[in-house]
Structure formats: C-alpha cells, structure tokens
Amino acid sequence: MKRIIFFCTISAFVFLFFSCATIETAIDDLKKEFDFKDVSITKDEADAITASAKDIAKSFEDITPEQEYYIGRAVGAVVLNRYKPYDDPEAGRYLNVLGQTLALASDRPELFAGYHFLILDSDEINAFATPSGLVFVTRGMLRLASTEDMVAAVLAHEIGHIVHKHGLKAIKQTRITSALGKVAATAAESITPDALADLTNEFKDSINDITDTMITSGYSKLNEFDADKIAVKILRRVGYDPAALLDLLWEMKANLKPGNRDFAKTHPDPEERIKLAQVYIRKKSADPPPRIRQERFKKALSGI
Amino acid sequence: MKKPLIYIFLFLFFTVAGNAFSEEMSVVIKEAQIRSAPSFLGKIIEVVPYGRRLEILEKTKDWVEVILSGGTGWVHESALTRKKVVLSAGEGVGETGASSDEIALAGKGFNAQVEAQYKEELELDYTWVDEMEGIVVPTEEIVAFLESGYLEYDLGAE
Numbered sequence: 340m341k342r343i344i345f346f347c348t349i350s351a352f353v354f355l356f357f358s359c360a361t362i363e364t365a366i367d368d369l370k371k372e373f374d375f376k377d378v379s380i381t382k383d384e385a386d387a388i389t390a391s392a393k394d395i396a397k398s399f400e401d402i403t404p405e406q407e408y409y410i411g412r413a414v415g416a417v418v419l420n421r422y423k424p425y426d427d428p429e430a431g432r433y434l435n436v437l438g439q440t441l442a443l444a445s446d447r448p449e450l451f452a453g454y455h456f457l458i459l460d461s462d463e464i465n466a467f468a469t470p471s472g473l474v475f476v477t478r479g480m481l482r483l484a485s486t487e488d489m490v491a492a493v494l495a496h497e498i499g500h501i502v503h504k505h506g507l508k509a510i511k512q513t514r515i516t517s518a519l520g521k522v523a524a525t526a527a528e529s530i531t532p533d534a535l536a537d538l539t540n541e542f543k544d545s546i547n548d549i550t551d552t553m554i555t556s557g558y559s560k561l562n563e564f565d566a567d568k569i570a571v572k573i574l575r576r577v578g579y580d581p582a583a584l585l586d587l588l589w590e591m592k593a594n595l596k597p598g599n600r601d602f603a604k605t606h607p608d609p610e611e612r613i614k615l616a617q618v619y620i621r622k623k624s625a626d627p628p629p630r631i632r633q634e635r636f637k638k639a640l641s642g643i
Numbered sequence: 644m645k646k647p648l649i650y651i652f653l654f655l656f657f658t659v660a661g662n663a664f665s666e667e668m669s670v671v672i673k674e675a676q677i678r679s680a681p682s683f684l685g686k687i688i689e690v691v692p693y694g695r696r697l698e699i700l701e702k703t704k705d706w707v708e709v710i711l712s713g714g715t716g717w718v719h720e721s722a723l724t725r726k727k728v729v730l731s732a733g734e735g736v737g738e739t740g741a742s743s744d745e746i747a748l749a750g751k752g753f754n755a756q757v758e759a760q761y762k763e764e765l766e767l768d769y770t771w772v773d774e775m776e777g778i779v780v781p782t783e784e785i786v787a788f789l790e791s792g793y794l795e796y797d798l799g800a801e
Contacts, residue, residue: 404671405693406753413758415775416767424771431778436788439780443683444796449722451672451693455775473775487792522752530756539760542753546761578795632792 399507401519407507408451411471413546414506414553418459418467418475421554425460425478425643433639434458437487438474438494444576445495445569447502454501456494458643464595464602467553468497470506480602481643483590486628487636488583492570496584499569505562509552510545518545557605564607564615571619582623588613666699668707668723675723677716681706683782683798688716697723 402410425431434456442454450472459465461477468474474497484490500506510518518541525534552558558566567584574581592609595602606612627633670691678685681703689711691697697718701708706717762769782798789796 403752405750408673409753409755409758412769412772413761413767415772416762416769417765419771420767435778436780436784440785440788440794440796443785443798447721448683449672449675449719452776453779455778457771457775473772519752525752535756535760538752538757539764542757542761543764576796577789578793629793632794635792 399504399510399515401515402507402510404451406522407504408471410507410542410545410549411469411473413542414469414549415471415473415475417546417550418469418473418554422459422461422475422477425458427458427642430458430481430639430643431456433635434476434490434494437491438498441491441495441573441577442472442498444573445498445502450501454498463599464591465605466493466497466602468500468506470501470504470549472501474498474501478643481640483587483594484636484640485590486583486586487632488574488579488628489587489590490636490640491574491577491579492581492584492587495570495573496566498573499566500558500562502569503562503565505558505566506549506553508562509558510548514541514544514548517541554605560607560611563612567612567616568619571616580624580628581620584616585613585620585623588616666725667696668699668709668725669727670695670697670722671724671726672722675718677709677711677718679716681708681717683719684786685717688714691718696727 438456439454442448442450452471454472454474456474456476458481459475459477462479463477464479464483466474466476466480474494476493476497480493481490484493521534521537521541525538530538557563570584571581574583588609591602592613595609597603628636670693673693675691675695676687677689677691679688680686697709699707700710700715702720705720707720707723708715708717761767786798788794
C-alpha cells in the first residue's frame, strides 16, 4: 500500500514540476517556426531559443491583434489616398475568392478581421499588404499575369508579408517602446483629450514608419525572400504550380523600368529573387494549367 | 485505517495531474468561429469574441478542441494565443502594462477613438477600407473554386 502512495505522490510532483506537455509544445512550436522538421533539439536548446525569442518578442509582438487591426486599416486608408480602386466587381470578386482561398492555406488563416483584396486603378507594377490583412494589387501588376497561377503567386507573396508581420516590423523600435508606454498608461475607458492626442501622435508616427517602408523605401531583401518562400509553400499546398512565381518574376524583370515609382523602387531585382526562389521550386510543371482554370482567369481579368 | 490517506493522495494525484495538462488560451481575432470538426468545412456552432479565455481539451496539428458551455468545438490555432488578457491599465507586469505573455484588454490603446481622431487630422477616407472588410467569401464558394479549378487543398489539414 505504501508503494501505491509513494508512486502517486512522486507522479503528482513529476507532473507538477516537469510538465512534459509544456516542454513538448515549446519544442514543437520552435520546430514549426524554424522549419526544423528533421532536426532533434534538446530541452536546453529549446529553452535558450525560447528565451532569446522572448526578448525580441518585446518589440513588435507586443502590438496586440486589435492594435494591428487599427494600424492596418490606417495603412490601407493611406494607400487608398494615393491610388484609386479599380471599379470592376467581377475582377474584384475573383481576386477575393482566389486570395481568401490562398489565405486559408497559409500558417495564419485566422486574422483579426480576415484577408481582403482590392485592385488599384494604376498602370504601375505594384502590390501592397497592410498588417491587418488588406491586400492591394495594381492593374499593371495583374496585366503581367497570363495564368491564374501567376496571379496566385502575387497574392501568396503579399499574404507572406502579413503572415510574418513584416509591416509591423517596419515600425521603429523606439516608437514601439514609447507607443506601448502610452497605451499602457491609458485607461480603457474615459480617455482624456491629452491622452487621446498623445496616442494619436504615436499612432500617426507608427503608420508613417510602415507606409514609408511599404510605399517609398521597400522592405528588406530578407523580408522579400521570406515572402517568396511563404508564397511557394502556399502555392504548393493549394495545388498551383510554384514555378508560376518564377514566370511572374521574369515578367517583372522584363517590364519594370528603373526609376519608376513601383516595384522596381521598393523590391530587390527580380533576378535576385528568382535565384533564391529556385532553391524551393523543383521545376516548372510540364502541363499547362487546366482549361477551366484558364477560362475563369481570362473571364475575370482579360479586360484588366 | 490508512484508507482515507490513500484517497487524499489519489485526489492530490488527479488534481495535480489534471492541472498540469489543463491549458487555457485567448481568442486573438474579432470573432472566432468554433466549429463542429477540425476543418474550415465544419459547421459553425459558436462565435466567441476577442480576448475570451477558452479551456483546451485537445490539439491536432493546426486545430484546437475547446470546451464550450454546451459541449466542445474546434478552432484553428491561429485564432488563439497562450497569452492572457490584461484587464486594466497597470495590471500587467512592468511599465508597459502588459508583459510579453499578456495581451491588453480589448478597446485599449489604438482603438476606434484614436482612428477617428487620426482620420480627421489627416482627412483620410476610410470608405473603401470598410468596403473591403465587408467582402466575405463563403466557405462553400471556396470549396467550389478549388474543385472547379482542379486544386487540391484540404481545408481540414495540410
């Protein structure tokens, strides 16, 4: 009988102090995050990585999903202050069905208020994604695509920026520290006019950081390559030919004019992206896209 | 004579073991759709608001089974976080209000009020932003789109 009691007590303490479930979850999370599918890591290694990840997490990760949502809406409003929406309900619907399908296959299918897509009435070759899930693609960019798979590649790349929060990462670190300080000092209800003015200023500066990066200077090359990597993953999961990304990049290479206010200014040379993306793409499918897929693409976007 | 002692230890064992496994997560999207099965095709059985804590029963690769008042349901893991919701200003750890393990209360910080002020100051038009957010594609339409385009994504798992 004493042995049973002993066993129960020891087991209880083992469960209490060495919660295996938690450790395993942490290791699984890390493997998932860093794509270490075939790599075995020890608990100590996992702890070390988690600890350093937490330090970084005190930056943009502290922006709550709700705040990310309001930031994204504002970035969207700034984009729409510069570009007009393209009024073609059929093309717009097609883009949303395609885009929301791709988003479901991403690692972040659930966003605060979902993914939404809009065509911009511009000849520029360009596309933007706000942190909250608003994706904008110009008519100029869509004209480069000759298949649905190529349009999917554009959208999947933009979804990649959202999944890895590249927009939020564009906010300067000092800004995040001061903005989160102001947010913390504010009560949830009965905000004073001064506090509101303070918060609005922090908000304005944060939006400027993002739009400056997104529209003017561009994300880092690493972020662009990262978004391409996610795009390939999404395209493959859904059943599109990942090589459509390469086709699109070659089209961009042929059509981008250096010095223009478009992708050429904000993105690395497409050829650099092709070289890296080729690492993840085995080879182009020998078969053309199914007829019905090509027909619906043409029906929706031939007039673009 | 020793029996009550055994019961106490057994009780302790199950309580502690139970606690070690029980886990709660918070909803991080505006409205989380809880479904009858671990799939976007599963029927929506309950809609849970941002910030709500849910008790976790089981996890698969991408889906989490949660306990509801009238049973259980499934939600995609990207709609949840392990972070806790901080109820008011200064309630969290340190000066930032919420630590990296917590999320601030809904409506706190950058909210609709800040947005209204920002919109007014910059004279921005949010009409199309609102229009975009209104575009919702029903799951059935996505399923039909996948099938007719000879696409193969399984909405339940990879």
